[in-house]
Amino acid sequence: MHAALRRLAQRAVARAERRLPALTRLRRPEPLPIELNRRRIYILPTAFGFGFGALLLVMLVGALNYANNAALLLTCLLGAAAAASMLLAFRTLDGLRLSDIRADHAVAGEALRLTLDFSASRLREAVRLDCMGETRAFAVDGTTELHLQLPTTRRGWQALPRIRVWSTWPLGMFRAWSWLHPQQSVLVWPRPEQAGPPPVLPADGQERLRPQPGEELAALRDYRRGDAPRHIAWKASARHHDLLVKDFDRPEPRETWSLDWHALRSLDREARIARLARWLGEAEAQGRRYSLQLPGERIEVGSGPVHYARCMGALAVLP
Amino acid sequence: MKADAQPLDTRSFDLAALAFAMALVLQAPHLPWWLGAPLLLAIGLRWWLRRYQRTRVAAWLKLPLLALLVLAVVARYGNVFGLVPGTALAAGLLVLKLLETETPRDARVGMGFACFTLMAALLFDQSLVATLAVALGLLPPLAALRSLEPGRRAPAALWREWLPGMGLLAVALPLAVLAFLLVPRLSSPLWGAPNVDQQRSGLADSMTPAGFTQLLVDDSPALRVSFDGPPPPPGLRYFRAYVMSHYDGASWTYRDVSNQPPAPIEAAGGIRYRISLEPTRQRVLPTLDMPLAAPPGASLRRDRVVIADKPVDKLRDYTVSSATAYRLEPQLGRHHARWLQLPAGFNPRTLSLGQSWRRQYGNDDAAIVRAALALFHDGGFRYTLAPAPLGRNAMDDFLFDTREGFCEHYASAFTVLMRAAGIPARVVTGYQGGYWNAIGHYLLVRNSDAHAWSEVWLAGKGWVRVDPTAAVRPQRISLGAAAAAPGGQLPWYQVGWLQSLRNHWDIVNRWWNQGVNGFNALRQRGLLRPFGIDRTDTSTLALLLAASCTLAMLIGLAWVWRRREPEDAVRAALRQLERKLARLGVVRQTGEGPRDYLQRAAAALPAQRERLLELMHRYLELRYGRAEPTPESLRRLQRAIRDFPVRRVVK
Numbered sequence: 001m002h003a004a005l006r007r008l009a010q011r012a013v014a015r016a017e018r019r020l021p022a023l024t025r026l027r028r029p030e031p032l033p034i035e036l037n038r039r040r041i042y043i044l045p046t047a048f049g050f051g052f053g054a055l056l057l058v059m060l061v062g063a064l065n066y067a068n069n070a071a072l073l074l075t076c077l078l079g080a081a082a083a084a085s086m087l088l089a090f091r092t093l094d095g096l097r098l099s100d101i102r103a104d105h106a107v108a109g110e111a112l113r114l115t116l117d118f119s120a121s122r123l124r125e126a127v128r129l130d131c132m133g134e135t136r137a138f139a140v141d142g143t144t145e146l147h148l149q150l151p152t153t154r155r156g157w158q159a160l161p162r163i164r165v166w167s168t169w170p171l172g173m174f175r176a177w178s179w180l181h182p183q184q185s186v187l188v189w190p191r192p193e194q195a196g197p198p199p200v201l202p203a204d205g206q207e208r209l210r211p212q213p214g215e216e217l218a219a220l221r222d223y224r225r226g227d228a229p230r231h232i233a234w235k236a237s238a239r240h241h242d243l244l245v246k247d248f249d250r251p252e253p254r255e256t257w258s259l260d261w262h263a264l265r266s267l268d269r270e271a272r273i274a275r276l277a278r279w280l281g282e283a284e285a286q287g288r289r290y291s292l293q294l295p296g297e298r299i300e301v302g303s304g305p306v307h308y309a310r311c312m313g314a315l316a317v318l319p
Numbered sequence: 320m321k322a323d324a325q326p327l328d329t330r331s332f333d334l335a336a337l338a339f340a341m342a343l344v345l346q347a348p349h350l351p352w353w354l355g356a357p358l359l360l361a362i363g364l365r366w367w368l369r370r371y372q373r374t375r376v377a378a379w380l381k382l383p384l385l386a387l388l389v390l391a392v393v394a395r396y397g398n399v400f401g402l403v404p405g406t407a408l409a410a411g412l413l414v415l416k417l418l419e420t421e422t423p424r425d426a427r428v429g430m431g432f433a434c435f436t437l438m439a440a441l442l443f444d445q446s447l448v449a450t451l452a453v454a455l456g457l458l459p460p461l462a463a464l465r466s467l468e469p470g471r472r473a474p475a476a477l478w479r480e481w482l483p484g485m486g487l488l489a490v491a492l493p494l495a496v497l498a499f500l501l502v503p504r505l506s507s508p509l510w511g512a513p514n515v516d517q518q519r520s521g522l523a524d525s526m527t528p529a530g531f532t533q534l535l536v537d538d539s540p541a542l543r544v545s546f547d548g549p550p551p552p553p554g555l556r557y558f559r560a561y562v563m564s565h566y567d568g569a570s571w572t573y574r575d576v577s578n579q580p581p582a583p584i585e586a587a588g589g590i591r592y593r594i595s596l597e598p599t600r601q602r603v604l605p606t607l608d609m610p611l612a613a614p615p616g617a618s619l620r621r622d623r624v625v626i627a628d629k630p631v632d633k634l635r636d637y638t639v640s641s642a643t644a645y646r647l648e649p650q651l652g653r654h655h656a657r658w659l660q661l662p663a664g665f666n667p668r669t670l671s672l673g674q675s676w677r678r679q680y681g682n683d684d685a686a687i688v689r690a691a692l693a694l695f696h697d698g699g700f701r702y703t704l705a706p707a708p709l710g711r712n713a714m715d716d717f718l719f720d721t722r723e724g725f726c727e728h729y730a731s732a733f734t735v736l737m738r739a740a741g742i743p744a745r746v747v748t749g750y751q752g753g754y755w756n757a758i759g760h761y762l763l764v765r766n767s768d769a770h771a772w773s774e775v776w777l778a779g780k781g782w783v784r785v786d787p788t789a790a791v792r793p794q795r796i797s798l799g800a801a802a803a804a805p806g807g808q809l810p811w812y813q814v815g816w817l818q819s820l821r822n823h824w825d826i827v828n829r830w831w832n833q834g835v836n837g838f839n840a841l842r843q844r845g846l847l848r849p850f851g852i853d854r855t856d857t858s859t860l861a862l863l864l865a866a867s868c869t870l871a872m873l874i875g876l877a878w879v880w881r882r883r884e885p886e887d888a889v890r891a892a893l894r895q896l897e898r899k900l901a902r903l904g905v906v907r908q909t910g911e912g913p914r915d916y917l918q919r920a921a922a923a924l925p926a927q928r929e930r931l932l933e934l935m936h937r938y939l940e941l942r943y944g945r946a947e948p949t950p951e952s953l954r955r956l957q958r959a960i961r962d963f964p965v966r967r968v969v970k
Contacts, residue, residue: 038880048427055431059438064505067633069836070445071438074453076498078434080491081461083872087879088487094879126468137470169471170483171464172427 029159029183033099036165041093041178043086049173052082082173089176092127092167096120096140101160103150103186105309107277111149112186114160119143126169132161155190155273155316189312192278193271199257199279220244256301257283257290273315280315284308294318326421329370330473331466334480335426336366338459339417342433342440345456346410349443351395354407358414365417376418384415406439423467430460447831458484494871501867503860504840522560522603522769526748527570528713528728535704535725537766538821540597541750542605543829545761547591551607553752554796555643557772557784558605558764560749562622564657566738568665569713571731571746579621584609585649585781586642593638595832602627605749607641608784614639622745623647634836647782651743658743658776666714666735673739684777687740688785691733695790698722700729702792726795729787730771743776747784751796759826770795888953889941896934896960900924903965913938927963934959 045053056079063071099117106112118127124140131148138146152158166177220233223243233244259279264272276292283290284303291301292311295318299311327335340362347355368374388411389399396404413436416429437456441449461484465471474480522534542558550556563571589611596604604617604625613619614637617627625639651658661670680686699722706724709716714735717728730746737744751770753762772786789796844855852859897907897916905920917935921928937956 048431051428052431055435059435060502061509062442063438064502065509066442067504067508067839068442068445069499069838070450070453071441072502073495073499073835074438074441074450074457076502077454077488077491077495078457080494080498081457081487083494084487084491084875087875091879123472125471127470137468139470139472141472167468169465169468170487171461172467 029181031183032101033097034180034182035095035097036093036178038090038094041090041176043090043174043176046168046173046175049082049175052173056082082171085171086174088170089167089174092124092169093165093176093178096124096127096165098165098180098182099143101182101184105187105189105312106152107189108152108155108191110152112152112158112188114148114150114186116146116148117143118146124167127165127167130164130166150186152188155188157185157317158188159185187313187316189316190270190273190277192281193274196275196278198282199259200263219247221247255288257288258293258301259283259290260293261295262293269318273318277312277315280308280311325423327423327426328466330477330480331423331426331463332369332420333366333477334459334463334466335420335429336362336417338430338433338463339413341456341459342413342436343410345440345449345452346406346436349403349440350407350410354391354395354411358410361414362417375421381415381419384418385412388412388415402442406436406442409436409439426463426467430463433460445836447828450831450835454488457488461487494868497867497871498864500838500843500846501860501864503857503864504843506840522599522601522605522748522750524561524563524573524575524601524603525570526561526563526572526727526731526746526771528709528717528724528731531725531727531769531771534769535767538818539766540763540825540828541599541766541768542597542764543595543761543825543832544607544753544764545593547593550755550762551590551643555608556752556762557608557770557786558750559608559610559624559747560603560605561747562624562774563746563748564622565660566662566731566735566746568662568711571734573624575626576621577618577626581619581623582621582648584611584623584642584645584647586611586645588644589640589642591638591640593636595829595837596631596635596637598633598635599631602630604631604635604637606639607643609642609645609647611640611642634832636837646780648776649779649781651776655743658745659738659741661735661738666712668712669714669718669732669735670739672718673736673741676736677740684742684775687742688737688775688777691736692785692787692790694718695729695733695787700724700791702788702795726771726788729791730773733785733787734773737773737775745774747772747774751786754822754825756822756826756829758823759829761829763822763825763829889938889956892953892957892960893938896963899960899963899965913942930959930963934963 056075059071059075059078063069063075097119099119101117102115104113104115116129118138118140119142120140126137127140128135128137129146129148132151134148136146136148138144150158150160160182163180163182164177165180166175168175220236221244223232223245227245231246233246237244257279259276261272261276264275267275280290280292284305287303289301289303290311292299292314294314297314299307299314340359343355343358343362347359350358365376368376388408392399392404392408392411396407398404399408409432413429413432416425416432420426420429434457437453437460441453458481462480465483466473466480544550544558561573563573565572565574586609590607592607594605604614604627606625609623610619610625613625616629617625617637620626627635676687676690680690701723702725703723704725706728707721709721714732717724718732718736734744734746748769748771750764750768751772752768753764755762770788772784772788774782774784776782786796840855843860844853847855847863852863893913900920901907903924905916905923907916911919914935917931917938921931921935924931934956937952937959941952941956
């Protein structure tokens, strides 16, 4: 029974969306910032609102029947308060501004963390937000950040879903809502394969790497017999009882990886992307320097999070 | 939807429990104590259990409790329909609802129900205080409904929860008053009018000695009278209700005869006045002394008793003219025997005393009256509200044995004596006295001013009022009931300064009664006539109501829709300077830049030249010099503009 009713309601909503795109939620995506105004906020009574209205009607008829003016006055007062609560529900959303949406990085299949920046000139309480079947309640005072988890399925640009912002503030009798459809996409990185061979490196490219003293200052330690005098940290030792010696990090030598799309001819497109993604991840984790050759694009040797993000982004948007 | 299944948080449950308790407390005066007290206890217990023991009420308990409640109501009232049993049942159901309130959904339903119960409390008592109490009682439900919304900023202190509700009610008040004024009133009730207050004391159509005791300590207002001219002196403030002719040895009763014309009266002039009568559930309308005609919706009976067509179930206003100097029924004719009726076999000593007076004074009826009054005055009689009980021959016991009593005893004994002596006589009940409220120019008559006196028929004079109580205790007539009662016999709230305070406070009740409770279809029409609306049928009123509600909503929308642009402080300061300069005759042209404008002003006002140029530099510096104006420089500019002198230059 319930399921049938819900299906019926869904069909009706779908029909309304087709027929009345301006009225319902089929709003075109629009650029940020989005500010809610009276042209896009809708209000309807909630089920409780309808019930309360029926109750008010009963009270009104009772007061009139018994010619009881005090009861009539208070019924009118309660009814007027309910009507005023409708305006307050509107005011909760009116002027609310979605100023920015920031997205973290995520690989396909994992949830992507979105940060929504809401701002308002005055305090808004009990604002609620529906996104992908999840409801969040929050208050906006000045600016408020709201974190959402956006599920992802495949790599590439993913459009943000429609978001419904609504409120039944203050009495739960009226529900004001508005649809937000930000014209913003988030980039979903490809999912690396679970396991596979390491990259095959060209033989001539493998230069022999000598052990070399590290250059990065790692820590200060106590002087031990045999330490070179030029490694003593004189300035630091002056503030200390014992001599302190600079200890240098000596990283294990790493070869540079040149990752090439064209070297993986035996695999299909997605498998190539997944393998390259895994290699990129390993190279970044091991602190290697790496370059990426893709059809139509070459990313030169480099390392670090920005470089990694650039490479993954390039993989993500491959056709 | 998911949020509705979450359990209530502590604050929400506290507020909901408070709302239920408030509704119950306001309902409690109209509930029997054996129902009200356990229900309040149940609310407290339930709150304590959930708050400190974190236990729920077992589900199996609800059905037996419901059955118990219904059984109790049926056992007390006979059924569950009607106003009083319905209210008792609603109060019980309210508490049962609290027992199962666990989720926001339950709480919402409960709050709606609490509002309904609050409103029902007004059906019993619609005084100003009760109405205000119920309006305050709306605050907990409103606060509870707010607290159910997730994502709100809950104030730390509980009392702060009331403020938004107060604000909401205050904002709603204008619309509420508008709707109240314009809602079409029903011409006749849709279903039976309530039969509440059976126990309420009031004048009854029969009188037994000592039957007034309840009434004399009930000091709720009975009627309020405003006179067209000056009020009659205290000694003449007799308001007649019932004229009782039949005595059966124990009580006097009023016999309603509707098919005879009113007794003829010869009256010189009349006093016109308006009475506002509190509900009595009876049909009699008390009038000052001798009414000349009945008000609309009522008729004048044979003995000039005014009987309304319907029982007075709500506040009733009527305007009557009365005579205080008159000759009523100069010729008694065939009714003579009726006023001499006495039951056989009662009060032998009283009868023989009356007969002995007749033998002693012969045909001088007035002398017999004087003899009776002298007996009361000098015979060792005492006025008291707590007289000794009387036996079967009540009047014998009273006259020759106990010799103490109040108005009913004296009126009854006097009338029996007169009838025994062969003088037509009857007992009249009503009100005497009252408190003259000088600020409101009206006479407040309380139920405790109820009084009984006699009327005797004397040849040539007609019916003459004789008040035997006055012979015993003259203060009763001149100062009122409260002053006449011997010390210690009145409840604490009827003494001294408190009574005087309450008499003064009554003006507010009168105002409330006149302004709100007495606002009916007639007054509605009077309200609309100045606006050129003469027809006030239901459809016109409904149209007006719809129009004004729409208008009110539009005003609300305008308030909601207006957007306040956050104004630039620097620009606002310049605008202030522009206004000042405009008063000096230098008006900024459209499209004129601030620099040109201020230079022009400096040229036009040589006396302020230096100052204006400095202001210009400051403004330009603030406006274009830096991205974010520093607060100090902004304040300096504002101060300089505020201090800019606006003196008319003498040309």
